[in-house]
Amino acid sequence: MEISAGLVKELREKTGAGMMDCKKALNETSGDFEKAVEFLRKKGLAAAAKKAGRTAADGAISSYIHAGGKIGVLLEVNCETDFVARNDAFQAFVRDVAMHVAAANPQYVRPEDVPADFVEKEKEIALAQLKADPKNANKPAQVFEKILEGKTKKLLDEICLVNQPFVKDPDKTITQLTSELVAKIGENVVIRRFSRYVLGEGIAKTSESA
Numbered sequence: 001m002e003i004s005a006g007l008v009k010e011l012r013e014k015t016g017a018g019m020m021d022c023k024k025a026l027n028e029t030s031g032d033f034e035k036a037v038e039f040l041r042k043k044g045l046a047a048a049a050k051k052a053g054r055t056a057a058d059g060a061i062s063s064y065i066h067a068g069g070k071i072g073v074l075l076e077v078n079c080e081t082d083f084v085a086r087n088d089a090f091q092a093f094v095r096d097v098a099m100h101v102a103a104a105n106p107q108y109v110r111p112e113d114v115p116a117d118f119v120e121k122e123k124e125i126a127l128a129q130l131k132a133d134p135k136n137a138n139k140p141a142q143v144f145e146k147i148l149e150g151k152t153k154k155l156l157d158e159i160c161l162v163n164q165p166f167v168k169d170p171d172k173t174i175t176q177l178t179s180e181l182v183a184k185i186g187e188n189v190v191i192r193r194f195s196r197y198v199l200g201e202g203i204a205k206t207s208e209s210a
Contacts (some may be wrong), residue, residue: 015040038056054188058085064098072197073101080187093181101194109191126151
């Protein structure tokens with residue numbers, strides 16, 4: 001059955017769970033709202049979302065070296081207590097995310113970290129490309145807006161860590177992976193920041209050293 005966006009939004013507001021988790025819950029329960037709430041509670045996803053506002057000031061900084069020393073990552077992930085920071089599941093999560101950063105090369109942690117002027121510049125370029133295509137000559141402005149909205153979302157999904165499909169399991173995003181960990185350990189978990197290094201990046205090679 002077709003699940004309406006309004007129903008997904010209502011479930012998200014009631015449970016605090018992620019949009020994709022809400023949509024899955026409604027699909028699994030044939031659109032039954034109360035059963036979908038129960039589905040999310042059983043999965044621990046509703047409870048996980050409620051923990052998101054709690055302060056996470058402990059955690060771990062981890063390093064990951066990839067491709068024979070060609071790529072390196074430093075990653076900080078926060079949780080609420082030192083006890084959880086030493087938990088095997090938390091440590092495994094941190095290692096997995098650091099490995100993902102090395103492999104997937106995100107530019108930012110989350111969409112709100114992306115500079116607004118960068119997004120606007122990308123939209124300007126995309127709009128110019130659309131208008132330059134003769135097939136779009138008679139399309140109204142609202143059609144362009146809709147296309148640009150889709151392109152912007154796609155861009156943010158590609159460059160933001162939390163929106164990317166997890167490299168070890170592309171059926172779930174990093175956000176979903178985080179929610180699963182929160183449900184498991186019972187504490188808020190926040191991916192705070194990362195730095196990714198590529199050997200020789202930014203060094204201009206001369207003809208002698210090339």
